[in-house]
Amino acid sequence: MRGILFFLNLTALCFALDSAKPIISVSTPPQSYFVKKIAGESVEVNVLIPPNTDEHNFDFKPQTMINLEKSAVYFVGDLEFESQLVQRLESTKVKKVRLNAQDTLKGDPHTWLDPILVKEQAKVIAQTLSELYPQNRAFYEKNLAVFLGEIDILDSQIRALLSGLESKKFIVYHPSWGHFASRYNLEQVAIEVDGKEPKPRELAAITKTAKKENIPIIFVQVGFPQVVVLNLVKEWRVEAVSIDYLSANWASDLLYTAQILHNALK
Numbered sequence: 668m669r670g671i672l673f674f675l676n677l678t679a680l681c682f683a684l685d686s687a688k689p690i691i692s693v694s695t696p697p698q699s700y701f702v703k704k705i706a707g708e709s710v711e712v713n714v715l716i717p718p719n720t721d722e723h724n725f726d727f728k729p730q731t732m733i734n735l736e737k738s739a740v741y742f743v744g745d746l747e748f749e750s751q752l753v754q755r756l757e758s759t760k761v762k763k764v765r766l767n768a769q770d771t772l773k774g775d776p777h778t779w780l781d782p783i784l785v786k787e788q789a790k791v792i793a794q795t796l797s798e799l800y801p802q803n804r805a806f807y808e809k810n811l812a813v814f815l816g817e818i819d820i821l822d823s824q825i826r827a828l829l830s831g832l833e834s835k836k837f838i839v840y841h842p843s844w845g846h847f848a849s850r851y852n853l854e855q856v857a858i859e860v861d862g863k864e865p866k867p868r869e870l871a872a873i874t875k876t877a878k879k880e881n882i883p884i885i886f887v888q889v890g891f892p893q894v895v896v897l898n899l900v901k902e903w904r905v906e907a908v909s910i911d912y913l914s915a916n917w918a919s920d921l922l923y924t925a926q927i928l929h930n931a932l933k
Contacts, residue, residue: 689800692738694746695722696915697779698766698788702742704814705792705807709800713738715752716913719889722746723862735761739799742766742792745776764795780912780921781846782822789814821918825851828929837928838877838885838905840896843912847921853928856882858896877903884931886910886924906931 691706692713693699699712706712713734716722735741735752740762743749753763766788767778778784793811797804829851837844842857856876860869876882882905887896889911900907908927914920 689739690734690737691796692735692741692761694742694744694749695779696913697917698742698744700915700917701779701785701789701814702792704817705789705810706796707806707810709803709806710739710796718913718915719911720913722748722913740764740795742795744778747776762795762799764791766791775842775845777843777912778846779917780844781850782818782825782921783850784846785917786815786818789818817918821922824922825925828925829853832929832932834881834883834932836880836882837932838873838882838899840886840888843888844886847924851925853932858899874899874902877905884908884927888912 688709688711690713691702691710692715693702694715696714696716696718699714702710702712713731715727715731715735716725717728736756736759738761741752741756741764743753743763743765745767756763767784768787768791778788789811793807797807800807832853835852836854836856837848838856838858840858842855842859844855847853848855856873858865858870858873860866865873877899882903885896885900885903885905885907887907887909889909896907899905908931910924910927911920
């Protein structure tokens with residue numbers, strides 16, 4: 668009897684190990700959204716950057732790094748810290764796949780804020796997962812087709828909101844919206860200079876631009892210094908709106924940002 672129970676327990680353990688979901692690692696919450704759109708519940712997604720943070724200044728959790736080294740694949744963007752992680756993974760079996768098929772805009776790694784670039788990233792994700800798990804290829808391809816259609820609708824909605832605006836400029840602390848602005852014929856004015864708080868002379872130049880061109884809005888970004896922005900809001904008498912460019916609710920928050928811009932710049 669004990670032998671039978673041992674065998675049954677061993678069989679159950681082996682089944683649990685065999686049925687464990689593969690770990691797929693990404694750097695940002697939006698990339699997690701993309702993987703889940705393609706893979707559904709067939710994988711476990713490990714996100715390196717926590718929500719509500721600055722991707723240039725954060726600490727990795729030990730379990731996050733453990734999961735990274737256990738991953739079947741790590742989808743790599745163009746963030747600064749990723750090159751070190753790729754080197755660290757050279758001695759492992761983790762497959763490293765670059766999401767961006769083209770060079771980013773002037774070194775701007777925030778490609779997930781451009782829906783058209785996300786379509787290409789989604790194709791990379793689907794192709795990679797299909798190669799790793801060919802038994803799920805039809806499932807991934809079906810999900811990819813649905814997701815690409817959703818992106819096309821999102822892009823059309825954003826274009827409708829941002830076309831024909833009277834003003835084209837908006838202010839952000841961190842220059843993360845370059846791809847979005849370029850795609851929709853807008854221009855971001857960044858307060859941060861080379862990853863640092865602006866010097867008085869640089870801040871004066873931004874102030875001059877804001878007042879001269881009557882820029883009506885400042886985006887207050889989650890995870891970044893608020894004091895400088897709030898002081899500028901008082902001085903310029905403009906609207907401050909909180910946004911999160913690392914939101915896991917990628918589609919809805921991107922549309923929300925477009926709606927805010929429409930209201931402010933029309």
